[in-house]
Amino acid sequence: MTSVTLPSLLPLWILVVPLAGATLLAAASRHRQLLGPITLGTGGLCLGLVVVLIMAVRQGFQFELALMELAPPLRIVLRADALGTLFALLIATLFPMATAYALRYMGDDPRLGRFLALVLVSQGLMLGVAFAASLMTLLAFYELFSLIGYVLIVHDRSQRARAAGLKYIVYIVVGGVFILTGVILVYFLAGDLRFVPGGLFAADASQRHLLTAWACFMIGFGVKSALMPLHGWVADAHPAAPAPFSALLSGIMVAAGSFGILRVVFEVFGTSVLTELGVMPWLALLAGISAICAGALAVGEDELKRRLAYSTISQMAYVMLAVATLGELALVGALMHLSHHAFIKAGLFFCAGLVAAGTGYTRVSQLDGLGHRMPRTGVLMTLLALAMVGVPPLSGFLSKWLLGAALLADGSIVSLSVLLVGSLLAAAYLWPLILRIWLPLPGPPPADADAGEPPSLMLAMTATSAVITTLLGLAATLPGLPLELARLAAATLLGGSG
């Protein structure tokens, strides 16, 4: 183990900054004029530190820091590797956008301070997930995050929010218990819980135990990454939560489930053990079913946020589809899709929030003529929807291209066709949005036609996600952006297995 040096504390600092910001917010929650500066300052500082970390990780540094010991083998260990840093970048960018959005979106909510403080706490915990260097650390941070997620989902305290929250917490907690069981099995079989590229297990480990552990992880992380048929909470939780947190649920929380599966696949089991177990085709099958069924459900869904939630299930299934091939190229594609999807989907949820704030409408069928009332929102929504479908040169296209190329190179024609059908479905569930926004209305414009655009900060955050989406599509190869980190991560993860 490396000794504690100043740079090795960097992941810890990144994690502590949002938690400290949350404490400040809680202390200042009565002074509303302070909420904005504290939230944005914390987010900016955290993002700055992540950028410093990225510069170091690009140089090949890998930091590790052991903090506490739960039981003799159960250290809380933080490590900044390429995969974790990529995820941290997503978190550190998306969370400030969501909090800034929330400052206006929930501007007259008396409990705004509490909401923001909890979002910052969840940011810190999610950064802990990103930097976790062992299964136990990952699980501890993820479970705490999930519990805070419950509080944020039921923020409205409406009957509907409480019902969705109940469903969410049951799914998540049962999933967490499965993960914990898997962790215990892994520790029993391997005697260690650290993430090691190439896996932990000796060649002679009991197949039955390994399969049980694998099943536990798939059920546990499957719930979190919304793999069908474990997706029940997703479609209810997203519409119930306030729009900024819906964006984080889709962009970060569900992605973290996939992130956990990546860690388990490449750094706990390792590709050779998994190939021997023969479980990857099953994962591909489940992912394929998720991609297509969720896409079909999205086409039939009228409520905008629910439709987007189903779209998340479908899109995140691509990631699993690619992971199931265990190829390096596919892994790069999967990581790219994970990060690109986060910004696109967050932007779309921001749009849904803008529409709801401006007009009170929440259904797709109510979007008729939106382009005339809220032209800027309409433009952004169109752009983001196109990116989600995968229209070049937006970022959604790039990641799907990478995924498709990798699947083709791997010879997985079935998976490739699933990807294509999924994209067609994406077009089918997002195209009506665009049509309804821009097609001229048959009659005279309604009386409230000039309801006006919502506050500029919200619009600015939505525009930011649209700009990032475009930028990631046009200039993905710039150093320090997700593509470079994803390549580095894929090389690290698969390097160990030879």
Next chain:
Amino acid sequence: MSAAVHLLPLSVVLPITAGVLAPALFHRRHNACSWWAITAAALTLATTLTLVSEALDGGLVRYPVGGWPAPYGIELVFDGLGILMGSAAGLLTLLILIASRAFVQTEATPQRHSLFHGLVLINLGGMNGFLAASDLFNLFVFMEVFSISAYALVALARGPVAALAALKYLIVGAVSSMLVLLAIALLHAQTGSLNMSDIGDRLAAAQAPAAAGLALGCLVVGFLVKAAVFPLHFWLPDAHASAPSPVSALLSGLVVKMGIVGLIRTRMLFAEADIFSLVALDLLLVWLGVAAIVIGAVLAMIQRELKLMLAYSTVTNMGYIALGLGLATPAAVGGALAHMGFHALIKTGLFLSAGALVLSTGLSRIDDLRGLAQRMPVSSAALTLALLAVAGLPPTAGFVGKWQIALGALEAGQPWLIAVVMSGALLTLAWAIRIINSLYFLPPARGQVLTADEAPLSIRAPILMLGLVAMVGGLAGAMVLEWIEPLSFRILEAGHGH
């Protein structure tokens, strides 16, 4: 013999003397009496902690009473159980006494204040003596000291239920004490000795397996009643729920653990005698533990009164401890012992914070306590933290024991027991979330909730401390496991040395 050794009898004599004097010196002078008790408890804690540091440095601390060496004289021994439960008893009694300043004024009639403080101190002295006793007769005497003071403490509460519950507790407790006394008589008749390790040596030579078996049976049943292990728990819910809240904390946190201490001493004695295999006893503990975990949690879930839920949760947790001891592997026994200490902390925090809610509102059903978090944020937060800990979420204090016990199940080759450990945690979380939901997310249903005042500082400070320690206490898990490792080693190795 170093000077610190004399602290061992002091840790017993000091609280009992102070307790006996309390009603005489401070009749009807509540404030002075409270300070007297707090001072005595603090001095006892300091004594115990000195002993702990002595024991951690140099192994066991032995004190031959009157200078007569064992087995001819009486000897007090401060071992791993003393380190673990002695320090827990000292610390928690001190916190309970501090919190009692506010509780007792409402929950007991003024004439009984001095009695209350006296009895709590006598109880502490009894527990310290019980932990230090190395001969059966003193074990019995100190057991009666803490048991009888506990019956009286339950009866101190106002209202008819408490008197009835105390009577039930008294009768059941007296029967179990008689069983223990009978066993001691049997053993003394066979071996002519009362010193426990001496009996262990002589019992094999006595060649009276029937008498020894009867003695073992009586001791096990007697201590299982004291430990409230299912199905001998029936006295516990009423007694713990109807007692004044500080007394509930004392009973659920500490006094029931003494039954387990007795069970451990019994097991060590008979393992040393090595006249028959203890597999049947271990199997009994495993099955009783399994039943207690599941049934306790289910019964907790269907309760409507907050304190009754917590009382049934004690049944669950005593089940975990019994299961860990019964598995008889290093990890499981270590986990059971650690859980004894951690659960004492958590349960004290639970009962004191729940007591604070009940005290301020006069309401005890969770449906009536809806929305109380608005008016009593600190008490609700402390309760929430302790609830998450009792469910065993990583990295809380409740997690360490569950992890070790699950690991022990794998070591013992009984992986299905993991499902029991996990389902216990899930069921616990289910009712814990029900409480948290009521406090935070449901609108108030009763007027008292709207006018309730936050608990006074003397309650808030201890419960917040306990809540935070419960929440992050797991991070000190490795340290605690290290402390008790020699003890669990001795429990498992007793008898194998010959």
